[in-house]
Amino acid sequence: MENLKEECKKTKIGVIPEDWEEIPLHSFIIEQKEYCSDENISLGSLTIGKGVIEKPAQYNREHLVKNSKNPYKIVNCGDFVYNPMNLRFGALGLYKKNKPLRVSSYYNIFRVDTNIVDMDFVYYFFKSKRVLHFYNRMATGSLEEKKRVHFKDFLKFVLHFPPLPEQKKISKILSTWDNAIEKLEELINKKIEYKKGLMQKLLSGELRFPEFKEDWKVVKLEDITNFSMGKTPKRNNKKYWNNGIYSWVTIKDMCSKYITTTKEKISEKAFKEIFKGRITPKGTLLMSFKLTIGKVGILNVDAFHNEAIISICPKKEVIRDFLYYYLNNMDYSKYIDSAVKGRTLNKSKLQNIKNP
Numbered sequence: 001m002e003n004l005k006e007e008c009k010k011t012k013i014g015v016i017p018e019d020w021e022e023i024p025l026h027s028f029i030i031e032q033k034e035y036c037s038d039e040n041i042s043l044g045s046l047t048i049g050k051g052v053i054e055k056p057a058q059y060n061r062e063h064l065v066k067n068s069k070n071p072y073k074i075v076n077c078g079d080f081v082y083n084p085m086n087l088r089f090g091a092l093g094l095y096k097k098n099k100p101l102r103v104s105s106y107y108n109i110f111r112v113d114t115n116i117v118d119m120d121f122v123y124y125f126f127k128s129k130r131v132l133h134f135y136n137r138m139a140t141g142s143l144e145e146k147k148r149v150h151f152k153d154f155l156k157f158v159l160h161f162p163p164l165p166e167q168k169k170i171s172k173i174l175s176t177w178d179n180a181i182e183k184l185e186e187l188i189n190k191k192i193e194y195k196k197g198l199m200q201k202l203l204s205g206e207l208r209f210p211e212f213k214e215d216w217k218v219v220k221l222e223d224i225t226n227f228s229m230g231k232t233p234k235r236n237n238k239k240y241w242n243n244g245i246y247s248w249v250t251i252k253d254m255c256s257k258y259i260t261t262t263k264e265k266i267s268e269k270a271f272k273e274i275f276k277g278r279i280t281p282k283g284t285l286l287m288s289f290k291l292t293i294g295k296v297g298i299l300n301v302d303a304f305h306n307e308a309i310i311s312i313c314p315k316k317e318v319i320r321d322f323l324y325y326y327l328n329n330m331d332y333s334k335y336i337d338s339a340v341k342g343r344t345l346n347k348s349k350l351q352n353i354k355n356p
Helices: 120-126 129-138 164-204 268-273 320-328 347-353
Strands: 007-009 014-017 021-024 027-029 044-047 051-054 070-077 080-082 093-095 100-105 110-111 158-161 227-228 246-249 264-266 284-288 295-298 309-314 336-341 340-344
Touching: 044 093, 044 100, 051 100, 080 120, 093 336, 120 158, 120 164, 164 320, 246 268, 268 284, 284 320, 295 320, 309 320
Parallel strands: none
Antiparallel strands: 007 014, 021 158, 027 110, 044 051, 070 100, 080 093, 080 110, 227 309, 246 264, 284 295, 284 309, 336 340
């Protein structure tokens, strides 16, 4: 492939090759408006990441449907679907399964004339960064969060497209990469499921290494660890939050095994007045015990944390990483109390959690 530097022209979406032609969208887009109320047809939805997906059988949002006359539209194989409100964020999908779905009648659905454009190229092109920026400029609405691209305006757009043979070649290359990524994701998901099963057997003692014969001892969490609660500096005191330099962990920050960054930071003033200069060191095991219970992570930086999280310091005879996996896969249902703001574990129940 040649990296084109000459024979280019500037357009609404940026610099493109000279031989790309202007094509109005209305010349190849064919709107689809097949309404349906047949409950035997599965419900579908449009996502930014995965496109058009089928909802689980138990999923039911009939009570949210306001248009009782035409609540749903049918999506068939080869249909494009876009959400007018979120098109500028990439809410556009190309449905390729033979099973029809019902989707919200709020969505716009269309097909393309494949004598003029390549279907797959249109999908990649309409989702490209340059074109998303174009949608954002063209979206209308009095409030930023309510801006949208109406279908009647969408049809009036004029964009530059490469010759049809080039469209086909581009889409073939991109589709090949997509297929390879999809197969890799399937393999990763299978390995994740295998790991879950293996962890369950290893952490319950069902599967053991031949060199270890002793029975597991069941002990209380308080016997093998020291733990402490976190705090939240007063929100109305801006001096605790402005010019934050110290990481402050909430449950939202506990997305993976290691916690490296936090959405919020606290100031030097909060460090001295609220936490008295005592910071939780890098390498400490954290666990949530309110609202979302049993989420665990290991600090990859020195940090503070809020009162929905405890920091756990294992005693000498306990390995931190073993506790991480064990607490991450534990059933907490028998320890949980109901509170005004949701589920929680109190201090005495935390202390009495059984560990092998």
